[in-house]
Each structure stands twice: as C-alpha cells, then as structure tokens.
Amino acid sequence: MDLEQIRELTADDMKAVNQLIQQQVDSDVSLINQLGFYIVNSGGKRLRPLLSVLASRAMNIDNNDHHTLAAIIEFIHTATLLHDDVVDESTLRRGRETANAIFGNQASVLVGDFLYTRSFQMMVNLKRMRVMEILSEATNQIAEGEVLQLMNCNDPQTTEKRYFDVIYGKTARLFEAATQLAAVLTDQPAELEQAMQNYGKHLGTAFQLADDILDYAADAAEMGKNVGDDLAEGKPTLPLLYAMWKASNDDDSALIKEAIEQANGLEHLSRIQGIMDKTGALDYTRQCADKEVAQAIDSLSIVPDSPYKDALIALAHMSVARTK
Numbered sequence: 001m002d003l004e005q006i007r008e009l010t011a012d013d014m015k016a017v018n019q020l021i022q023q024q025v026d027s028d029v030s031l032i033n034q035l036g037f038y039i040v041n042s043g044g045k046r047l048r049p050l051l052s053v054l055a056s057r058a059m060n061i062d063n064n065d066h067h068t069l070a071a072i073i074e075f076i077h078t079a080t081l082l083h084d085d086v087v088d089e090s091t092l093r094r095g096r097e098t099a100n101a102i103f104g105n106q107a108s109v110l111v112g113d114f115l116y117t118r119s120f121q122m123m124v125n126l127k128r129m130r131v132m133e134i135l136s137e138a139t140n141q142i143a144e145g146e147v148l149q150l151m152n153c154n155d156p157q158t159t160e161k162r163y164f165d166v167i168y169g170k171t172a173r174l175f176e177a178a179t180q181l182a183a184v185l186t187d188q189p190a191e192l193e194q195a196m197q198n199y200g201k202h203l204g205t206a207f208q209l210a211d212d213i214l215d216y217a218a219d220a221a222e223m224g225k226n227v228g229d230d231l232a233e234g235k236p237t238l239p240l241l242y243a244m245w246k247a248s249n250d251d252d253s254a255l256i257k258e259a260i261e262q263a264n265g266l267e268h269l270s271r272i273q274g275i276m277d278k279t280g281a282l283d284y285t286r287q288c289a290d291k292e293v294a295q296a297i298d299s300l301s302i303v304p305d306s307p308y309k310d311a312l313i314a315l316a317h318m319s320v321a322r323t324k
Helices: 003-009 011-024 030-040 047-058 065-088 099-103 105-126 129-152 160-185 190-217 238-246 250-262 265-279 281-302 307-321
Strands: none
Touching: 003 011, 003 047, 003 307, 011 047, 011 065, 030 065, 030 099, 030 105, 047 065, 047 160, 047 190, 047 307, 065 099, 065 105, 065 129, 065 160, 099 105, 105 129, 129 160, 160 190, 160 238, 190 238, 190 265, 190 281, 190 307, 238 250, 238 265, 238 281, 250 265, 265 281, 281 307
C-alpha cells in the first residue's frame, strides 16, 4: 500500500477532520484567524491526524469521535511547531516562511497558546476523562521534551540516552497518544490499548530519527527547510554525536565538538558530512530507525487484519523511506 492508496482509504474521514480544523481555528480576533488560516493551510502532511483516523478505523470505531481526536492532535502539534520556530529562530518550514518570520514572535507564541487551549476545549466535548488524562500528560511531557532539548543544545556531552529522551518527548509522545487514544475511544481491552500505544511510540521515534538524518542528507528544496539547520543551532542529534564519538582523529572530533558548543558548524557542513560518511553515522542512525519500525509493526500483531492495519504497517515503512 502506498501513500496515495492510504489517502484514498481515509479521504472521507480526512475531509471531515480538515473541515473541523477550519471551524475550530475560527476566532473573533482577526489576527488569530489570519495566522491560523496561514498555518493550517501550510502544506503539512497531516500525518498525526491521519494516524488517529487509521488507528480508530483499525479499532472499528462506530461514531465520529475520531474526527475530533484527529483535530485535537493536529492542534497540539501545530502549537508546538509555532513555539519551536520561535525558540529555534527558524525562518523556513515546509518550503514556506514560518509564521514567526511573517507575523512576529509574539503573535506566533500567543496563537500557539490559542491552539493549545482550543484543543482542551475540544477534549471536553469528547466527555471522556481518560482522553483528558492521556492528552494532558502527553502535552506536559512534550513541553518537558522541548525544555530538555534546549538544555542539550550546545552540549557535546549529550548521551545517546538523553538524545532518545528528547525525541520521545518532543515527537514520539504525541504519536503514541494519537494511536493509543484510538483504542481508548473504542473501549478496547488493556493489551490492545498497549499495543496501539507501543506502535505510536516506535513509529514516532523512527520518524524523528529519519528527520535527523534528513537534516544532513536531504535536498533543501525537496525537504522544505534548510539543510544543516540542526547543526547551525548546535543541536546534538544522533548523527552528529555518533560522528563525534567515532571520528578517526582528534581534529575531526574537536571540530564537531566546537560546532555543537558554538553553533558555528554550518560553515564546516561539507567537512562534517564527510566525517559522517567515514564514521557511518547516518547508517547507524538508519539502523536505529529500522529497529524502531520493526518494533512498531510487531506491536500490531494482535490487531485484527484490515486495510487500516495494512495502512499502519505501510506508514511505518514510509517513515524511514521518505525524502522530506
């Protein structure tokens, strides 16, 4: 199953989700409408709400609560992007100028807050305390992940464990909630809920590992952001850390260490990419991502067969095969 087939399978659901997103971003405050319209129509993959839809259908949902869940997940994700771009001083996302580059940091932060609070209003409408419990915990852990990433910035002593703690919080945790809640909405037994939770966690981890590879290996125009952004910000992602750990000489190791500490590595991007090639840093990171994909797919073994399960398996493979 390819992405086009998955889109066809979920077309009606995703149309309903997109309509709900447009409705819920509406506000009496004109700047919220203006900025909200810009970000919800910015060409994003809608991967997380798509996961909510597929997981819910795989769990045989018999109402439209999954549309609300998918919109909630997208609002939380978009809020984190707005805040991230301010923190990272990013100017390009998905091939377009970031909201903060156009509207300014203050508006981006405040509209991010609006989307967070709107998502909690929508959670209340689902009238399920367990949904509130999982998503309130998830949003708190996402915030912790972002703070931990900030603490790791410019720190070449970051360990592999700390790196994985960051990507669990900032990325995998929302994937995990998106798929786990499909089981919650359909009142599945505990083992099936755990399976869906595990699927989302491993898929999200693989997705972020692939993202960190792309920062050093992708085409900027195709990826929709600047290659080397993580390097320019002094972010110690796994490819960079592994290249530093396995560098064949002290000069190469010192160069990467300084690039992390001083956030000045962009001028040495080609050389650092060469060190990654020599050390197999990108290959090692791909191996880690492939392992997460295998664990995600294995988690689905107890899920009944259906086209939606097939789509979840296909998405797991796509998460590491993408070019943007």
